Structures are given as structure tokens and as C-alpha cells.
Amino acid sequence: MFCLIRDGEAAHSLVHSDDLVLAFMDLYPVTLGHVLVVPREHVVGLGEIGDELGARMWSVARRVGQALRSNALDTADTGSGAGGRMRCEGVNLFLADGEAAGQEVFHAHLHVFPRYEGDAFSVHALWQGAERTELDGHAARLRALLP
Template identity: 35%
Template sequence: MTDCIFCKIINGEIPSYKIYEDDVVYAFLDISQATPGHTLVVPKKHVKDIFEYDEDLAAAVFARIPKIARAVKASNSEIIGMNILNNNGKAAYQSVFHSHIHLLPRYADDKFSMTFINNEEEYDEAKYKAVQDAIRSQFKD
């Protein structure tokens, strides 16, 4: 895709701080550096988001995440954890529409935050079951 900033980075048209590359993925430092070492892992094949992956691409891309994550973690003894994030769609905060996985190293006082809201009180057995049934009915095995 010619207008895609990540495709341009992969093709060397835009400079990046490359961390890792092979025939399937290209990993580079996120320019924002939400925390030091914040890395993006992108498939070389242009897919907009997780919904466009086939099983083979998913297996190939996600198989590389632990190797890259271990290298990021090993690069700095102050890293005490890591968030692995994948945003899909504008509502989920995806801002570049070429699928990418964020590796966000965590430090003792890094000020990065995420909020997970607990809506458990709004659910009863019937509501959980309705959501479960709606999702499970989508599997066509």
C-alpha cells in the first residue's frame, strides 16, 4: 500500500530505528517511546488489523513476538515487565491502519497507565450467557 507509513518504513522509504527484521516481520522503535524501548512489530504483508490476518500469517507474526520481547527486556536491566498491545480500529485507538503490535517495556515509575473498568455488577447469569452464545455461534466448525 503506497500511502501506508509502515509500508514505507518496511521498504526503506522512511528511516526507522530497526530492531529486528526477517522475511515476515519488521520491528522498530516507536517514535513516541511511551516507555524506553517501546517497539512496534509489524507484518511485512500489509494487513489493516487483526481481522485481516489468516491463520498462517497470525502464526508467523505472533511466533516472533517472544523472541523480540526477550531482546527488548534483556537490553535494559531496569525493565520489570512488558505490556503487549494490539489496537484494532479507530475506536480501539489504532492510529496507523497497518497492523502492529506494541511491545511496551515497564519500569518501576514509568507513568504509563491503562484502565480496565470492572463492569461485573452490570452482569447476571443471563447476560453472561447471552454474550457467550452470541460469540460461540460465530464458530462454524
Template identity: 35%
Template sequence: MADCLFCSIIAGSTPAHIVLDTPEVVGFLDVRPVFKGHTLLVPREHIPTLVELPDELSVPLFGAARSVAAAVRTAYSAQGSFVAVNNVVSQSVPHLHVHVVPRTKGDGLRGFFWPRTKYADDAEAAQYATTLRDTLSS
């Protein structure tokens, strides 16, 4: 879809720090992470919400979420992760995406209040992406 930011990232027209690239799913760092390493997983096909997700893409998308949730623990020494999907409300880009956020006890995240942070610069974001990508491929 021409006006979709995530479709543009998938097409390579908009730069992103890619951490996962499969035939069905692309994963990249969120530019406004809750915590550094916050990853978005999107189906390559433009699908607006979870309700429209075809059954045949459920396993690739949520399998990727499971893999990234495991990898953030190793990559970032996180104790766990927060995995979420917004449908329409609070969905800033109308392309289905799964958030995988590294978590550590006492990190300050409370309920559904999502404070945002920033990477110091593009080099720091690139390092986070490389660390997670390397963990996923090992």
C-alpha cells in the same frame, strides 16, 4: 501500499530503527515511545487490522511479540512489558501493529493512558535499537 508509513519503512524508503527483520515480520522502534525501547511489530504484508490477519501470519507475528517481550527485559533491565494492539480506534497508522513497551513497577503508566516521551536524539534511538537487536539475536 504506497501511502502507508509502515509499508514505506518495510520497503526501506522511510528510515527506522529496525530491531527485528524476518520474512513475515519487521520490528522497529516507535518514534513517539511510551517508554524508550517501545517497539512496533508489523506484518510485511499490508494488513489493516487484527481482524484481517490471516491465520498463517498469527504465529509469526505473535511469536515475534513474545520474543521481543522477553528481550526487552534483558535489553533494558525491564521487569516486564505491556503488549497491545489497537484496531481502528487509536490506530494512528492503518497497518496492523503490535506494541511492545518495556515496563518497570512504578514507571507511571496507568491503565490505557499512554504518555509519550522522546529519544534525546537519533544516536540514543540507534543505541536502544542496537541493544534490543543484539539481545534478540543472542
């Protein structure tokens, strides 16, 4: 679907376009103003995103988040009929890499979720403690595999 959007063959609400990425409104937003930042090149996951592309994705997501935090979508100003005033109070960035991580569309994309008091977005996790020796061992193995 993202390739169809890139090629102008599917409807979308464009937020940003440049030589490396597109940013557009999510058709099924989790929160008001949910934006996807998508590489123009068809890449599936993190392993295919080079440094330049990754930096651009992050930069565009950061700028979109900044615009959202400036309350660009303040419902009192947009006449959206959302009921009451909703001002963006925070932003989450999320990229799922692989099915086990929740990736459903296998074209890499970075979600920009504006956050509002009492919104329905949540991340559930059971934070677990670890021993320092275990963490040091994991860090050493990861360092050895970094490109």
C-alpha cells in the same frame, strides 16, 4: 508510514526482520525500548491477519519482550544518561483494531511496551461485573460466529 519503512524508504531502527514481519523501535516511545511488530503485507486490522501471520507477530513480540525482560536496555549498562537505573520489570502487548480502539496508524501493528517501576504508561478501565446468564449468552453468540 509502515509501508515506507518496509520498502526501505523511511528511516527506522530495526530490531527484527523476516519474510512476514518487521520489528523496529517506535519513533515516539511510550517507555524506553517501545517496539512495534508490523506485518510486511499491508493489512489494516485483526480481520485481515491470518493465523500464520498472527502467530509470527505474537512470536516476535514474545521474543522482543523476553529480550527486554533480560534487561537488554538496562540504563546503567547503556550509558543512555537516563538518570538512575531502569530495569524492565514487565511487558505489555497491545494491538488496537479500529479507530474506536485507539488505532491511529491503519496498518496493523503490535506494540511491545517494556514496563518500569513508576513509568508513565497506563491503561484506564472501569471493570464491570456481569451476570453469568448474560456471559453465557454472549459466549453462545460469539461461538456461533467463530470461523
